[in-house]
Amino acid sequence: MIPLLTADEMRAVERQAIEVWGIPSLLLQEHAALGALALLPSGEPLTVLAGPGNNGGDALALARLARLQGRSVRVFSPLVEPQWQGDGAVQARLWKGLGGEIQTLAEPAEGMRTWRGWVVDGLFGLGTTRPLEGQVVAWVRALNGSGLPVLALDLPSGLDPSAAELPGEAIRATRTACFGALKVCHGLLPARDHCGDIALIPIPLDQTPGAALHLLERPVLPTREWNAHKGSFGHVVIRAGSLGMSGAAVLAALGALRVGVGLVTVLTEPEVRAEIAAQVPEAMVRAWQGSVPQEADVLLVGPGGISQVPDWDGPLVVDASALKEGEGRRWMDRPGTAITPHPGEFARLFRLSRPLLMDERLAQARQVASGRPGVLLLKGAQSVIAGGAREDLWINPTGHPGMATGGSGDLLAGMVAGFRAQGLPMREAVATAAWFHGAAGDRLPGAGLLPTDLAGLLPELLRA
Structure with a gap:
C-alpha cells in the first residue's frame, strides 16, 4: 500500500x-x-x-x-x-x-x-x-x-x-x-x-x-502447494442469469475461474441453463431450486437480473440487481459481505445524491462504510474500497475508460468471489480483484474492449 x-x-x-x-x-x-x-x-x-x-x-x-x-x-x-x-x-x-x-x-x-x-x-x-x-x-x-x-x-x-x-x-x-x-x-x-x-x-x-488513504500496489498472491487439487482453491456458487441476461452469469463464472478458483456452480433460471452451460463448460450449471449447496465457500448474487438474495450465512458478494434501494446499511452491517456498486447503484443503495467528483466519492464511501464489517467496492475510475471494520480507504490505480462497457462489472464480481473462495479476507479479495481487473485493461488500452478480452489476460497476469 x-x-x-x-x-x-x-x-x-x-x-x-x-x-x-x-x-x-x-x-x-x-x-x-x-x-x-x-x-x-x-x-x-x-x-x-x-x-x-x-x-x-x-x-x-x-x-x-x-x-x-x-x-x-x-x-x-x-x-x-x-x-x-x-x-x-x-x-x-x-x-x-x-x-x-x-x-x-x-x-x-x-x-x-x-x-x-x-x-x-x-x-x-x-x-x-x-x-x-x-x-x-x-x-x-x-x-x-x-x-x-x-x-x-x-x-x-x-x-x-x-x-x-x-x-x-x-x-x-x-x-x-x-x-x-x-x-x-x-x-x-x-x-x-x-x-x-x-x-x-x-x-x-x-x-x-x-495516512487514512492508500493507493493499491500490485498484490502478492499466496503460492500454491505442489500437491494442490481443485478442492484446495474453493467453491464459488453464483446465483445469476435470467432470460435475456444470461451473459452476466457467464462472465461472473469466467471471472471466478480465471482467477484460479477450484470449482464454480452457477444457479440460474431454468430457461437459460442450457445456454449458460454451453458457454462455460468448466462450470457446473444448475436450475435454481431455492437453496444454496452446502459445499459452497462463497455465494455471489445479482448478475443478470437476479434481485433476491437467498438465505446464506457464509461469505457473500452482492452485485448488480441484488443491490436494492435503501439496503446499503443492511449489507455493510453483515460480516463477511462485499457489495460492488457503480456510482448510480451506490446512490440508490444509500439514498444519496449521486457522487460525481472524486472527493465526493471518498467522503460518501467513508461515511457509509467506516468501521463497519461489510466491504464496499465503489466502482468507477479509481475505484474506492472501504469498510471491513477499518477506517482507512484504499484506491485502485489500475484501469482506464475503455473498460467502461457492459459486463465488465459482472466479470469483476466473479473475480471478487474467486479470490475470497481461495482464502483471502474479504477486503483483500476485493482489492486484489479490482487491481487485476484494471491491470488486464491496461494491457489493452483504448475503447472497444470486451470483458472476455480481460478474462483471457488474467492467467498471464496471475503467473507474473
Whole structure:
C-alpha cells in the first residue's frame, strides 16, 4: 500500500521530526532542495518562481544551491515586494547574500518568451486550499502556455494537496519533486494529471507517515502447494442469469475461474441453463431450486437480473440487481459481505445524491462504510474500497475508460468471489480483484474492449 497524505497528516509528520526528534526545519528544507535539484538536467539555465511561504523557501534554497554549482539561475516572484515568512525569510537572506536578485514581471506572458531551460515552480505548496487569485493566476496561465518544462516543488502550484479535484487554475508540471511522502493530489485524478512524472524525494523524518488513504500496489498472491487439487482453491456458487441476461452469469463464472478458483456452480433460471452451460463448460450449471449447496465457500448474487438474495450465512458478494434501494446499511452491517456498486447503484443503495467528483466519492464511501464489517467496492475510475471494520480507504490505480462497457462489472464480481473462495479476507479479495481487473485493461488500452478480452489476460497476469 502506498500512503497518500493530506496536508495535515504531512505537517504532523514534519512537526514530529522537528519538535520530538529535534531536526531543524531548515535542514529538512535543504534536503528537499538538494533532492529536487538532482532531478534537473545539468548545464541548462534555471528560472525559479518563489512564493512567500515555505514552498518559496524550498525554491530559494534550490536557487542558491544551483548557483553554488555554477549554474545560471534567476529568481522571480509574482509579488513586487514579497513578505517572506519563517524559513523562507532565512532562505531569501541567503540568496541575496550570494548577490542574487528577486525580480518580477508586469506582463508575465510577454516576459516568459525570453526564458530558456527549466522553470522551477515554488509558488505555493501545502497551504493551498482555495483557488489562486489576482496576479498569480496570470503567472500560472502564462507558464502553462509557454511550453517550458516545469519542475514543481512538492506539488504544482494551485493544487490542494489534500484533494483530487482542482480548486481553480493550477500549473501543469513536467515533473514533480514530492517531499517526504505522496500527498492525495499526487495519487488521485484529475489532480494527478497536473503533476507529470513524480519523484519521491526522501527527507529525514523520524517515523513512517500514517495516512487514512492508500493507493493499491500490485498484490502478492499466496503460492500454491505442489500437491494442490481443485478442492484446495474453493467453491464459488453464483446465483445469476435470467432470460435475456444470461451473459452476466457467464462472465461472473469466467471471472471466478480465471482467477484460479477450484470449482464454480452457477444457479440460474431454468430457461437459460442450457445456454449458460454451453458457454462455460468448466462450470457446473444448475436450475435454481431455492437453496444454496452446502459445499459452497462463497455465494455471489445479482448478475443478470437476479434481485433476491437467498438465505446464506457464509461469505457473500452482492452485485448488480441484488443491490436494492435503501439496503446499503443492511449489507455493510453483515460480516463477511462485499457489495460492488457503480456510482448510480451506490446512490440508490444509500439514498444519496449521486457522487460525481472524486472527493465526493471518498467522503460518501467513508461515511457509509467506516468501521463497519461489510466491504464496499465503489466502482468507477479509481475505484474506492472501504469498510471491513477499518477506517482507512484504499484506491485502485489500475484501469482506464475503455473498460467502461457492459459486463465488465459482472466479470469483476466473479473475480471478487474467486479470490475470497481461495482464502483471502474479504477486503483483500476485493482489492486484489479490482487491481487485476484494471491491470488486464491496461494491457489493452483504448475503447472497444470486451470483458472476455480481460478474462483471457488474467492467467498471464496471475503467473507474473
